[in-house]
Amino acid sequence: MATKPIDRLLFAQGGDCFFCKQPLAKAEASLEHLVAQTHGGKDNDENLVVCCKTLNTLLGRMSLKEKLEVILKQRGKFHCPAKTAAPENLPTKTVPTKPVSPQPKPGTPLAIVVDNLKKRGSSLPTSVDKLLNTIKTTLEHQKLDASLAEKLLVQLRSNKWISVTADRVSYSLPGGKAIVQTNTSQ
Ligand SMILES: [Zn+2]
Known part of the structure; x- marks a missing residue:
């Protein structure tokens, strides 16, 4: 490719x-x-x-x-x-390299995807495949590179905005309430 x-x-x-x-x-x-x-x-x-x-x-x-x-x-x-320049008096040692609950940087593909997911309320994609498709569609609508989807999925997980258990996705989107999908098939 x-x-x-x-x-x-x-x-x-x-x-x-x-x-x-x-x-x-x-x-x-x-x-x-x-x-x-x-x-x-x-x-x-x-x-x-x-x-x-x-x-x-x-x-x-x-x-x-x-x-x-x-x-x-x-x-x-x-x-x-x-x-924007970081505050001069911020001691660098106390700045965590990965903030626990960071906000996505506005305007980035990640922020666009997070915003789109937040707009869905509780009707969020339940499986990894469905989420991946949702991300791809969102990117395509924004004329962004759909091949970013998998990387964004990784970022969502590493920021702990989603968690995946047995292919079932739970959401804890930044600035939103945690939404845990209940597995109705059991
Ligand atoms: Zn730079």
Whole structure:
């Protein structure tokens, strides 16, 4: 199956920006040549990363050395320029890497899918297959890449917004009440 470099690399990066590690919506994603093509950089996966558009604009004309300088200045808490700066006084040690009950970032495919599920009230897909189809349909309606569906399913599970027992899906969507599907077939 032929994939575009941006889709392939975004998948390989776990859906996150290469630099700031924040979930990256495809609309905000852009391909960045680590060694710029004007500096002889190759147009292949080894030299390409996917990152936030604004960062790409900033890095675009820099040499690799200048880019590294920008990256190293961030000292392990890289924020892309378009993102609102994190509060300076926030001690980094107390920031959990995975918040227990995070909210999906507005506008991301994940947020779109979560919003769609929340709108369904209690009539939510009961099985993993049905949920996967629902996610795919939602993505297609939003003109997003339906192949993201499986990755979004993984994110829903890792955020504990859904749990799966014997192919039966229970929901605990962010900002919504927990909905546990009762297995009526027993
Ligand atoms: Zn970024």
